[in-house]
Amino acid sequence: MSPRINSQADIENVSLFQETKSILQDNNIKLKKKYGQNYLIDSFKRKKIINFANLNNEDTVLEIGSGIGTLSLEIAKKAKKLIAIEQDPIIYNILRKRIKDNGIDNIELINEDALNTDFPKFNKIVSNLPYQISSPITFKFLEYNFDLAILMYQKEFAKRMKVNVSTKNYSRLSAMLYFKGNVEFLDDLSPKAFFPPPKITSTVIKLTPKEKHPEMSIINNEYTKIAKALFQHKKKKVINALIDSRHEIGYSDKKELRSILNKYDLAIFNEKVIATSPEDILGLSIAIKDIIK
Ligand SMILES: C[S@@+](CC[C@H](N)C(=O)[O-])C[C@H]1O[C@@H](n2cnc3c(N)ncnc32)[C@H](O)[C@@H]1O
Secondary structure, three states, X not given: OOOOOOOHHHHHXXXXXXXXXXXXXXXXXXXXXXXXXXXXXXXXXXHHHHHHOOOOOOXXXXXXXXXXXXXXXXXXXXXXXXXXXXXXXXXXXXHHHHHHHOOOOOEXXXXXXXXXXXXXXXXXEEEEOOHHHHHHHHHHHOOOOOOEEEEEEEHHHHHOOOOOOOOOOOOHHHHHHHHHEEEEEEEEEOHHHEEOOOOOXXXXXXXXXXXXXXXXXXXXXHHHHHHHHHHHHOOOEHHHHHHHOHHHHOOOOHHHHHHHHOOOOOHHHHOEHHHOOHHHHHHHHHHOHHHOO
16 A cells, blocks of 8 residues: 655655665565564654764764664764664675665674674664663663663663652663663654554663762672562562572572571561662662672
């Protein structure tokens, strides 16, 4: 069915859709679900996403999952340099050719799994992320120094990034991000903005790293393990969640851990996990750090 055209934005969208379709057809590509290959075909949203990053000619931008270059070629026009990482070798080769055909010389294109490669130096990130790596790639970003990241996720995932203690979206992710980054919701994109359309709505967020929390820098390991253990049992009391996820903090014997924990007289043990703030979890991590293996 031909798309309905009402405005200039519609015309641009149709042309981005046609361009995407013809690149895929010319290369005999069937997009792969396992790589999260839903390509942006809404040129108005593309412009908006790139504008959110406020790019200038001193920026080195990192893009994870560059696909056929829908964002990449536009980012490269505004930034000093783009480092684009694409795992699928066939899609990587298509983009490599597009870069060459367009005479672009400021894109470093890397054919790797972004989770298993060190990122070259960058100061901004702009990415329509492959949804299946949302969580690990977000934590990986936070290991690097950068000014800001404009990132697109599944809406349900994005909602879990902000801390709302005692709500159903409060999660390990929000508890981890609380100390590491500020999250600002910027925009939503309907499935129609992508080809093929995914089943879900997407959300664009701005992530800005926070100053290192002084206590978190010494307790990060213990906090990470404890948060992982706790949020597997969000509705349980803290002590029971720790015992039930004892393998996350280095124990296999339930009785042994219970008797160790019973030596601590901590009020937080009787709180429900969902009601404990990141600050509470930090306090717990400091209190029991010596028993975390
Ligand atoms: C949602 S698409 C975005 C493509 C393009 N940036 C756009 O906006 O249309 C995600 C891309 O990430 C790639 N990808 C998936 N897993 C990856 C990984 N672990 N490392 C690098 N790229 C990956 C996919 O092949 C796909 O091209």
